[in-house]
Structures are given as C-alpha cells and as structure tokens.
Amino acid sequence: MNGKIRLAEGGGGEATASLIRELFWSRFRHPQLLRGNDAAVLEHAGGRLALTTDAFVVTPWRFPGGDIGRLAIAGTVNDLTMMGAAALGLTAAFIIEEGFDKSDLEQIAASMAAAAAEAGVDLVAGDTKVVRKGEADGIFITTTGVGTIAPGVRLGGELARPGDRVLVTGTLGDHGAAILLAREELGLSGALQSDVAPLNRLLLPLVGEYPGAIRVLRDPTRGGLATTLNEIARQSGVAIRLREAAIPVRPEVRGLTELLGLDPLYLANEGKALLVVAPEAADAILAALRRQPRGSRAAEVGEVLAGNAGLVSLVTASGGERIIPLGSGEQLPRIC
Amino acid sequence: MNGKIRLAEGGGGEATASLIRELFWSRFRHPQLLRGNDAAVLEHAGGRLALTTDAFVVTPWRFPGGDIGRLAIAGTVNDLTMMGAAALGLTAAFIIEEGFDKSDLEQIAASMAAAAAEAGVDLVAGDTKVVRKGEADGIFITTTGVGTIAPGVRLGGELARPGDRVLVTGTLGDHGAAILLAREELGLSGALQSDVAPLNRLLLPLVGEYPGAIRVLRDPTRGGLATTLNEIARQSGVAIRLREAAIPVRPEVRGLTELLGLDPLYLANEGKALLVVAPEAADAILAALRRQPRGSRAAEVGEVLAGNAGLVSLVTASGGERIIPLGSGEQLPRIC
Numbered sequence: 167m168n169g170k171i172r173l174a175e176g177g178g179g180e181a182t183a184s185l186i187r188e189l190f191w192s193r194f195r196h197p198q199l200l201r202g203n204d205a206a207v208l209e210h211a212g213g214r215l216a217l218t219t220d221a222f223v224v225t226p227w228r229f230p231g232g233d234i235g236r237l238a239i240a241g242t243v244n245d246l247t248m249m250g251a252a253a254l255g256l257t258a259a260f261i262i263e264e265g266f267d268k269s270d271l272e273q274i275a276a277s278m279a280a281a282a283a284e285a286g287v288d289l290v291a292g293d294t295k296v297v298r299k300g301e302a303d304g305i306f307i308t309t310t311g312v313g314t315i316a317p318g319v320r321l322g323g324e325l326a327r328p329g330d331r332v333l334v335t336g337t338l339g340d341h342g343a344a345i346l347l348a349r350e351e352l353g354l355s356g357a358l359q360s361d362v363a364p365l366n367r368l369l370l371p372l373v374g375e376y377p378g379a380i381r382v383l384r385d386p387t388r389g390g391l392a393t394t395l396n397e398i399a400r401q402s403g404v405a406i407r408l409r410e411a412a413i414p415v416r417p418e419v420r421g422l423t424e425l426l427g428l429d430p431l432y433l434a435n436e437g438k439a440l441l442v443v444a445p446e447a448a449d450a451i452l453a454a455l456r457r458q459p460r461g462s463r464a465a466e467v468g469e470v471l472a473g474n475a476g477l478v479s480l481v482t483a484s485g486g487e488r489i490i491p492l493g494s495g496e497q498l499p500r501i502c
Numbered sequence: 503m504n505g506k507i508r509l510a511e512g513g514g515g516e517a518t519a520s521l522i523r524e525l526f527w528s529r530f531r532h533p534q535l536l537r538g539n540d541a542a543v544l545e546h547a548g549g550r551l552a553l554t555t556d557a558f559v560v561t562p563w564r565f566p567g568g569d570i571g572r573l574a575i576a577g578t579v580n581d582l583t584m585m586g587a588a589a590l591g592l593t594a595a596f597i598i599e600e601g602f603d604k605s606d607l608e609q610i611a612a613s614m615a616a617a618a619a620e621a622g623v624d625l626v627a628g629d630t631k632v633v634r635k636g637e638a639d640g641i642f643i644t645t646t647g648v649g650t651i652a653p654g655v656r657l658g659g660e661l662a663r664p665g666d667r668v669l670v671t672g673t674l675g676d677h678g679a680a681i682l683l684a685r686e687e688l689g690l691s692g693a694l695q696s697d698v699a700p701l702n703r704l705l706l707p708l709v710g711e712y713p714g715a716i717r718v719l720r721d722p723t724r725g726g727l728a729t730t731l732n733e734i735a736r737q738s739g740v741a742i743r744l745r746e747a748a749i750p751v752r753p754e755v756r757g758l759t760e761l762l763g764l765d766p767l768y769l770a771n772e773g774k775a776l777l778v779v780a781p782e783a784a785d786a787i788l789a790a791l792r793r794q795p796r797g798s799r800a801a802e803v804g805e806v807l808a809g810n811a812g813l814v815s816l817v818t819a820s821g822g823e824r825i826i827p828l829g830s831g832e833q834l835p836r837i838c
Contacts, residue, residue, distance in 0.1 A: 167604040167605060167607070167608050168604060168605065169603075169604050170600075170601045170602065170603060170604065171598050171599070171600060171601060171602045171603075171604060171607065171632055172600065172632070173600050173632050173634065174632075175630070175632050176598070176630060176631045176632025176633070177632075182630060185630065186628070186630060189607060189608060189611045190611055190625075190628060193611055193612060193614075193615040194614075194615060194618070194624070194625040196591075196624045196625060196626050205627060206591060206593075206626035206627040208590050208591050208626065208648070210548065210590055210650055211548065211549065211650070212546065212547065212548015212549040212650070213547065213548040215551075215590065215648065217590075217591055217593060217626060217627055217646075217648055218593070218627055219593035219594070219595045219627055219628065219629055219644070219646055220595060220629045221595035221596065221597050221629050221630075221631045221644060223597060223631045223633055223637075254544050254546055254551065254553075255532075255542060255544050255553055257542075257553060257554070257555035257646055258555070259555045259556060259557035259644045259646075260557065261557050261559060261597070261642055261644075262507050262512070263507070264506075264507060264508065264509050265506045265507060266506065266507045267505075267506060267507075268503040268504060268505050268506065268507060269503060269504065271503070271507065271525060272503050272525060275525045275526055275529055276529060278529075278530075279529040279530060282530070288530070288532045289526075289530040289532065290532050290542035290544065290553060291541060291542040291553055291554055291555055292522070292526060292555065293555050293556045293557050293644075294511070294512060294518060294521065294522060294557075295512045295557045295559045295836075296507055296508070296509050296510075296511050296512025296513075296835065297512070297559055297639060297835065297836060298509060298835060298836075300636070300639075301559075301638070301639035301836075302637070302638050302639070302642075303633060303636075303637035303638070306597055306638075306642070308555070308557060308595045308597075308629075308644035308646075310553075310555055310593055310595075310644075310646035312544070312551065312553055312648050314546055314547075314548070499632065499633065499634060500631075500633060500634075500637075
C-alpha cells in the first residue's frame with residue numbers, strides 16, 4: 167500500500183471497509199473477523215462469548231444529551247447487545263492529553279458510571295496513558311466488552327431472508343445531528359439531543375422471547391441506517407427496500423439536514439437499533455418495542471427482497487424509488 | 503478534583519495509582535477493579551475468564567527489537583498469561599493520525615500478525631478511527647484480550663508469603679533502554695534491543711505443572727521491577743528483599759543507565775516476567791525456565807519476608823541495604 171491515511175478512511179463507509187480489508191483481513195484470517203459483525207463470537211468449553219471493541223474520539227467530548235464517557239459505555243453495551251450477548255464485563259483504556267482538566271475527567275468518569283449503572287454492567291479493568299500536550303486532542307477512550315450468548319441465540323448480518331421486515335427502534339439521525347450542532351455553532355439551539363443510550367434492557371428480553379424470529383440486530387452508528395443496511399444486504403445477498411414515509415425523523419433533525427444538504431439516513435445513531443425480523447413476528451415485536459420508553463417511536467420501515475443482492479433502495483413519499491448507496495453522505499470525522 | 507492532568511500521572515507509578523483511585527475506584531466499585539492485578543477475573547457459568555486492556559502509545563512507534571504492533575499483541579498476551587489465562591481472542595482498536603504512511607501501517611499490521619502467530623493467538627475484532635493531522639501523534643493501538651483460566655489455577659499479587667522466592671525470567675530494563683536509545687539519539691548504537699515478546703508459551707505450561715507453587719506472576723512493564731514488586735509487597739502485606747548481585751542486567755543496559763543516571767530496576771520490560779514461588783519449588787521452576795530460549799537467563803533475585811509490610815529493599819553488592827521505593831525513577835512518557 168502506498169500513500170497516506172485519509173480522514174475518509176475513518177468514516178465508517180466504503181473507504182474504511184477497503185482499508186480494513188487490505189490491511190487486516192489479508193493477515194488475520196480469523197473467520198469471526200471476516201464476518202464483519204458488531205462483535206466476534208468465540209466458542210469455548212463454557213459456551214459462546216461475544217467480544218467487541220471501539221475507540222471513541224468524538225469531538226466535542228461533551229455534547230447535548232451526553233459525553234464521550236456515556237458514549238463509550240453505551241456503544242460497547244450496544245455492540246454486545248446486537249449479538250444477543252449479555253455483558254459479563256467492560257474494560258476502558260484512556261489516552262489523555264497533558265493539561266486536560268481533572269474536573270472534566272471526573273465528569274466523564276461519573277458519566278461512565280451512570281451509564282454502566284443504567285445498563286447494569288460492570289467496568290472491571292482499565293488503563294490510563296497520558297501523552298504530551300499536542301500529541302492527542304483532549305481525551306480518547308477505547309472500551310471493550312465481553313458477554314455471554316445464551317444457547318440457541320443466533321443473530322448476524324448474514325441471516326436476513328426475503329420477506330423479512332425491517333424495524334427501527336426510534337427516530338434516526340439524532341446523535342449525528344447533535345454533534346453537528348454542537349460543533350458548527352449554527353445558532354440553531356433547541357431540543358436537539360444525542361440519543362446515546364444503552365439498549366440491552368430494551369432488546370435482550372426480545373431476543374429471548376422471539377427465538378429465531380429476530381434475524382439481525384444492528385446499531386446504525388457511523389454511516390447511519392443507510393450504511394448498516396447496505397452491509398446487511400451484502401452479507402445476506404438480498405435487496406432491502408425502505409419506505410421513506412415510514413422512517414421516523416425528528417422535525418429538528420430533518421430541518422438541520424435540509425439546511426446542510428445532508429441525509430438523515432447517513433447520520434450516526436447511538437441509541438437506536440434496526441431489526442430484521444420474520445414477517446409473522448413483525449407486528450408483535452413492534453408492539454413490544456413500543457411498550458418501552460426507549461422504543462416508543464419504533465416503526466416498520468421496509469422489507470427484505472430477493473434478487474438484486476446488496477441493493478438498498480428507498481420508495482420516496484412521491485412514489486419514486488431511488489438507490490441508497492454505501493458510504494456517500496456521512497463524511498463527518500470524529501462523530502463517535 | 504482540581505487542576506490539570508500531568509504527564510507523570512500516566513507514568514505507571516504513584517501518581518497514576520492515585521489518579522486511578524480517585525477517579526475510577528471511587529465510582530466503579532467492582533472487586534476485580536479494586537484488586538489491581540494485570541487482568542480482571544470474571545466468573546460465569548462456563549468457568550473463569552480473564553479480561554485485560556492496554557492502550558499503547560509508544561514513541562517512536564518503531565524501535566530496535568520491535569514496534570507498536572508487536573508490543574500491542576505481546577503486552578496483552580502477557581497480561582493474560584500473568585493471570586494464568588490462555589487467550590481465547592484479542593481485539594485491536596486503532597487511532598490513526600491523518601497523513602500516517604500506509605506502508606508503515608502495513609508494517610505494523612504485519613508485525614501484529616507475526617506476534618500473534620508466535621503466541622498462537624487470534625485477533626478476532628477491531629476498530630479503526632482516523633483523526634485530523636495534529637489531533638494524535640502517529641498511531642495509538644488499544645488491545646484487549648479475553649482468556650480462560652483452567653480450574654484450580656490461582657495467581658495474584660496478594661498471594662505472596664514469607665519464605666517465597668522471587669524469580670525473573672531474564673535480563674531487566676531492555677525495553678526501556680531500547681526506547682531511550684531510539685529516542686535520544688545518543689549515538690550509542692549497538693546490540694541493545696527491546697525484549698518485547700509474548701510469554702505465554704514459556705509460562706503457561708509451568709503454571710499447569712506446579713499447581714499452587716507459583717503464587718504471583720507479573721510482567722514488570724511501566725515502572726519496571728521496582729514498581730511491580732512494591733505493588734506485590736503492598737497487596738500481600740509482606741516485605742521483599744532483592745540481592746543486587748543476582749539481578750541479570752545486560753552490560754549495554756547497565757552502561758546506558760549509568761550514563762543517564764537511571765536505575766535498571768525502574769526501566770520497563772516487555773518480554774520478562776517475575777515469579778513469586780514457593781521455596782520448595784523454586785529450584786525446579788528456575789531450571790525449567792532456563793531450559794527455554796526466552797528463559798535462558800532466568801535467575802532467583804530475592805525473597806519474601808514477614809514484617810515491614812509493603813517494603814522492598816535491595817542488598818547491594820557491597821553488602822549494604824537500601825529501600826527501593828515505588829514510583830521514583832521511571833518518568834519516561836510513552837514507553838509503551
């Protein structure tokens with residue numbers, strides 16, 4: 167490989183996927199790594215474990231609705247949840263720039279503790295490194311989670327089938343829009359907040375209650391719903407068709423994206439999941455989601471089709487249909 | 503907490519311990535976190551798991567004897583090994599500065615793959631973030647490992663008993679000295695190389711062969727042998743006395759430390775372990791270590807004493823005795 171690393175290669179879209187394929191998949195040929203899910207599944211004598219890691223570099227580190235500490239806990243809990251895994255323990259490694267305010271660090275630690283309590287998970291190990299002023303931008307946190315997967319649970323991006331329905335647990339684009347607003351100083355203050363939240367208590371009971379009916383669980387973070395659905399369509403070799411009118415987007419998020427020429431489908435979410443479910447269970451699962459506060463705005467937004475493997479499309483409000491490609495749109499660095 | 507984060511708070515000594523106590527132990531009261539070992543031990547229905555994480559920020563990222571990739575794999579394998587755990591899987595999260603050379607990144611990935619193959623472990627999940635030029639210094643890698651602990655294995659810094667012997671698996675200070683040399687451009691080129699290496703194949707068989715006789719296994723990384731022994735002396739409520747003449751140090755490391763006024767006992771090691779072992783098994787374990795290439799220079803360097811809980815001392819070549827305190831000496835930022 168020649169050349170220099172570009173910002174887009176960390177954006178979570180096509181450029182990131184290609185970098186990771188070239189750099190890592192060619193050398194680390196573990197089947198779990200190649201599968202491309204949110205967490206790896208490890209079999210051992212005592213059962214199945216899920217293992218996931220994420221580096222959080224969000225800027226600004228504090229934003230409406232949360233901060234990097236809450237994000238680091240929720241993001242890792244959610245990646246475990248998407249594999250149907252209940253967290254056994256989390257770790258956190260901090261890289262802190264010399265001169266960072268200790269009171270801010272305290273606030274981040276308190277926010278992590280509150281998010282961990284909300285999710286009912288434990289932080290069991292950590293590491294702290296300090297680098298000189300100018301060698302990092304404030305604070306970066308890498309969290310890793312290990313969890314147990316109950317016998318019989320099988321979820322994965324490769325399991326969507328024609329006829330399945332696509333559900334989302336709530337409004338889309340809230341995290342990305344909140345970070346944009348916090349960063350750009352557009353003077354558009356208001357109720358717009360990140361949705362960052364752990365989803366294990368909302369989703370794990372459903373995974374147990376509807377064995378086999380939930381095929382795919384994913385949290386559409388970097389790259390948003392569009393990117394995540396493209397990944398699933400490729401992994402499962404199916405097409406996915408969305409109905410624009412059914413997709414819940416807050417008016418303030420819609421307003422911001424129209425102003426900036428962005429598409430909410432590509433904005434990051436940090437407290438939402440998408441589910442691909444068997445058609446016969448779709449209504450019951452949707453109703454169960456809507457009974458929970460974090461799922462009150464859940465909606466069925468599309469369906470899985472045979473043919474055109476890998477294609478994601480959107481039926482617009484006016485009845486036209488357009489392709490939703492991978493990786494265009496969201497080019498925001500350090501959104502999570 | 504008031505004030506700003508100082509570099510020393512990432513040095514691995516007293517300042518780091520105090521920061522972590524104030525910031526995290528007060529909020530995350532998990533018993534494993536409070537124990538202060540190299541990895542947390544998690545009990546679940548399927549047995550005991552060890553979980554460990556480390557952020558690697560070493561500069562320069564390439565140094566004689568290794569690079570940040572080899573260090574990230576070896577460091578995590580070794581933390582699992584120190585708990586007697588066989589790795590089930592490793593994760594790696596990359597934070598890369600925009601503009602980093604892709605050919606360098608390839609070299610780091612290749613070096614990680616080689617170290618993983620050497621240790622017989624798998625990288626099963628990862629994450630890649632790119633930050634703008636100037637927002638990080640080259641590349642940071644956080645690795646996490648999960649491993650299984652065989653039934654009956656019990657290791658921990660709190661298990662040293664009076665009468666036990668202290669062994670090291672080889673020469674001390676090689677990693678710290680190599681980084682110093684790589685960084686300072688002292689013109690002292692030569693054979694000095696980091697010892698960075700995975701130790702699982704050297705040590706895990708011994709843990710199985712001498713059940714109960716190995717009380718403590720630790721890798722003396724940041725802060726060196728001195729810091730690690732101080733931690734063990736405190737955790738176990740014992741004193742530890744070293745014999746200077748017995749401690750293996752390469753002449754080129756000794757020369758460099760004398761030149762710079764440093765103490766090899768405080769320099770970081772990345773391919774060495776210290777063992778606290780039952781006196782009746784000490785000779786057999788030492789002989790077994792010496793039969794392996796990575797243990798050929800193993801030595802018995804001291805003993806555990808009752809009384810003076812927490813005190814580490816050194817009997818010098820001239821027969822005097824001096825205290826080896828925690829956290830003085832090593833003040834090198836970004837040594838690992």
